[in-house]
Structures are given as C-alpha cells and as structure tokens.
Amino acid sequence: MRFRSLCSVRNPSIGRRSQVRDLGCFSNLGFRSIFTNCRAVVLPRFGGPDVLEIRSNVEIPNLKPNQVLVRARAVSVNPLDTRIRSGYGRSIFEPLLPVILGRDISGEVAAVGHSVTSLCVGHEVFGALHPTAVRGTYTDYAILDKDELTLKPPSVTHVDASAIPFAALTAWRALRSTARICEGDRVLVIGGGGAVGFSAIQLAVAVGCHVVTTCAGQSIEQALAAGAEQAVDYTIEDVEIVTKGQFDTVLDTIGTEDTERAGINLTRKGGHYMTLQGEAASLADKYGLALGLPMSTALLLKKQLQYRYSHGIDYSWTYMRTDAEGLDEIRRLLEAGKLKVPVEKTFPITQVREAHEAKDKRLIHGKVVLEVD
Template sequence: MSPTMTAARIHEYGDASVIRYDRIPRPSPGPGEVLVQVAATSFNPSEVGLRAGYLRDLLPVTLPYTLGLDLAGTVVEVGAGVLGPVPTSTTGAGVRGLAVGDRVIGLVEGAAAEYTVAAASSLVRAPERLPPADAAAIPVAGLTAWQAVHEHARVEPGQRVLINGAGGGVGLFAVQLAKLAGATVIATAAPRSAAAVRRYGADEVVDYTTTPLPGGMDVVLNLAAIGPEQAATLATLGEVIVTIATPIDAPRATHFVARNDPAHLARLVALIDKGELVVEVAETYPLTGLDEVHRRAEAGQTRGKIIIQGEIRA
C-alpha cells in the first residue's frame, strides 16, 4: 500500500470552513526534484484571498488545491539528475547539489502538508541559526521585502523611507532591510505591533489610527490593504512609491507581486546567519489549525508571522 500524508486543501472557494485535512498519496520526486518532509509552512494574508476566490483571475489554481507557499523542511528523497554534495571546484550536468538530510527553505506551492515535492533549483539551504520550523517565516515575506527595498525602491543610504503596514510579516523584514541599506525608517503600525517595529530598527513609529502620516519622503513602501482615501494620501508623500497590496495611482508608483528568486533567498539566509537580520515568529499552530488562523486573520486578530507546523505521522 502506498504511503499517505495529510494535506490542508480546498475543493471549492469559500470561507475558512472549506479548508479540509485530507489523507492523500505521498508524492514522489521526478527528475530534478526532491521530496521534502515539511517542518512547517507559514500563513500569508494573500492566502485568504486565494481561498475565498478573490484572486482566481490573478492566481488561478486547479482544485482541489493544497495551501501553503512557504516551505521549511528536510530533504528525504531525491529525483534523477539531482547532484549530491560536490566540491566547489567540481561541475556537473545535474541540478546543484542537494542530498537527503539537507534542511531547506523555498517558495513552493502546496507546502501545507506533511510532505511536498519541489524543484531542487527552487530551494536553498535553511539558516543554521533558526529552528527548522521558524525558517518557514522567510520565503514569501522575505522575498517580498527584499524585492520592494532593493529592486523596486532601490533604497540608498541617507534616504527617508516611510513603511506603511510595518507590523506585518513583510513589514518586519522591510524595516530591517531598509535600515541595513542605510535609510532612516519611519514606520506605521498599530499599538500592538509598535514595540516589535521599534525593536527591529524603525527610527520613528507612527500610530496611523491617531496621527497624520509625515510627508517629504524619498520612498514610500505600502505593505497594507488600504482604501482609496489612504491610497490618495500615500500618493502625495514620497518621490518613489512601491506597493505590494492596493495599487496606488501616482507618478513613479510601482505595484508588484514577489517572484521566486533563490538567489535573493540565499542572500536573506546569509544575513540571518550573520546575525544581521532577525526572524520573529508571533504564533505557532499545528497543520490542522490552519482554518482557525484564516478565521482569526479575517477578524483582524493576527499580527506578524504565524508558523503552521507539519504533523508527521508514523
């Protein structure tokens, strides 16, 4: 009998009750792929829209669909053409080296499961400084923040950067990366997130519920879903505007969706292992608690990165 596993899947679009914990066949890696035992995935707010069907035109999926985009785990099987560890002076025709036992992270669809298959070329080795499950906080949020700060905003030393929505998972990476780039960071955050935002380097924290946002910024990074009035306000505050959520109609404004870039992911891992970038995990849930996380997120009761641990059975 073929081995099975638990996966958090949706068979239809709808509210959090459509998330099911199915027992399905465990996949096998094909050429260039590896099978990863999942230590954890993490929750991203965009997955609420995906589950509800709001993103079906932007991110079409085939149902039933296994949730989870952040992967942290251990390689347990390698497919054909995946090289094992090789000296740096050696070259070969296979995918760069990964071997059974390697701890890895990556942006991989279907990570809310006990096991998942991924292209070896899409993964990087996990940070040595972090517990295996905590590393799941990195891929989506870290890549989004890296590309916002370095690719789209091109933050430089001495610039003044306003980060709107700094208390979320992307925000805590963006604050740190902007500071590492030499910027002065002004961050908006709700009172419950203000201490964390300050801890990770913000020079000033503005409570957006009570205080007007400052102008005269070189860069505005918008990381929050906002209404038309706030979008219009942000459009007036900075020379360069980058948004990952609500589009903003302004000159030199960029709206983007993060792409999977293992080279960027490897640079984030290097910063973490050097102690220059800190990963904060707000909460941890079991795999079978993912529906509850979705409900809490829709009610505005979550903050920061939430880890969803795998539940490996014998």
C-alpha cells in the same frame, strides 16, 4: 521517478567533481521510489475555514530535474492563503481545484531531481513557492524548484524559518529589485506591523537606509527595535504631518486610497512609490482573465503616467517573486540575526481550520505557523 541519492561535491584534493555517498543520502536511499502519497490540506472549493480538508492519500508527483522534495516541518499561514481560500484569484485557481494552499516552508530535503547539485537529501532548508503555485506547502511533502529553497541556518528553528521567506521576498523584490535602495536613502514603510512591512524595515536598515514606518500602537516598540528611526501610530497621527521631508522610496503594504494618497505625496521627485495591492487579480476575478488582465494593465499604465507627470515619481504594483539572489541575502541576514518575523502562535497542521478561523476573525494579529509532525 528520477531523483539523486548521491551528492555531487567538489573534492579539493583533486580539484574536480566526484560522486560521494553522503550519510544523509545513504540513509534515505530508495525512500522516494516507494513513497508516492502523503497527507495534505486540500481546498476543494472556495469558502470559510470549514472547506479545508485534510486528506491522507494525496499523490506526490514525479520530480522534474530541477525540483526538490521537502519533508515539511513547519509552514506559515500567509494572508494570501486565507484570501485564496475565500475566492481571491478564482480566475486562476477555480479551474484547477482542488489545490493545496501554502507558500512558506521549512523542513528537510527528502529527494532531489537529477539536475540539482546545490542541495542533498538530509539538508535542512527553507523557502517559498511563487504566488500562483497550485500544489502548496500545507502537506507532509512539498515540491519546490531548487531556486525556491536555501539552507536553513542551524541556529534558527523550523518554526521561525517558515515565517520569513514569502514576506521577506515580497519586501526584497520591492526594495532591492524594483526601487534598488542604497545606503543613505530615506525609506517609508506604510504598514510596518505586518510580516511584509516588518521585513521591509529590516531589509532597508541592513542596507543602511533611514527608515520611517507607520503601524498600530502595539507594534511601535517592535518597529523601533528593528531599526526604524521613527514609528508613526497611524491610529492617532497623520504621517504626512509628523514626518519631516520626503522619501526616496515608499512601500505601501496597506494600499487604501488614504495610504496611497499619503504615500504619493511623501515620495520625492524621482523616487519610487510601490503598493502591494495591485488590481490585476481582482479585475481578473471580476471580468475574467481575457478582459481583466488587459484592464489591469491599462489601469496600471494610466496611474504610472498620471503620477510621473503630476509628481515626477515611479509608481508600481509589486508582488512576491521567487528569487535565488534575494533568498540567499535573506538567509545571510537571518543567520546574522538581522532579520526575523516573530511568530505569535503555532498550531498543529491538523488544526488548520482553527488557524484560518483565528486569522479571519483577527484573534491573532501576528504570524501563525502550522507545525507538521
């Protein structure tokens, strides 16, 4: 395996790059070359929380030139993790079983591929894998591309950092990459009580948007404290009635027929409606990749044309995508105290089954994080 234990840095006194030994790098010299296996939570088949297995001798693959080996300290439990465990995305993941779940991570760099110059062994980092990764982060040592990681602010704990990137990158792609929100825009976030929705509120507020959100009653104060100008309790109020005017951008994190109808009606002409509940994976699971993906493409095109002609709006399905620019903005907002996803409960990674069961049974509504000792 090839990895760098020397950090490449710029020496301002001579104006060129020089190779210098970093203390963190020196202390780990040779570590990765003799450590080739680790503990990981493995999904051998689809099912309930009981199918998850903790294996102590899972191979650590060789690093590619642009990859980073991260010693995990905390990994969060995302809805995508529990859905994949239950069989969502089986058309992609079933031929690859067993897989390791997990997308978010916060930890320390243990080794880097020879092309990585932005990170060094010993750096504290956080980040997230893309949704279809098969070697996830529920493990002592995870592998991510350099663009999937950024430096963790020293003021933020590993637990808090691990709760943010996947959800915030999902929101960032929708609002900043797709809708390209600007200062003064009116933004509606449907489902502001979840991690993606709550991240979206904060990202839009940071840009200078006027934000309205829907959420359950227990999340109202949290949404308002994050900067939303109005928080509608969807259990007792009709968002179409209580909100005034239409919105430049609507992000629907719920994706039911009712929320889509309301969101479409509340999007102004020329605006963007985006839903997280695209049907590509579900149709591929039902009909197979060969039929399901073309069907989903046709369905999306049909809806885009329908709403463009009926309402004059852009309609899209939005998904998380790793993005170095987005992750860098998320880091800056986190460091400035303008972005946070509250963690309701932590579990040791050895209790991963209990954590998944608690989420399945809705015993814990907020964010859950697995701590890795």
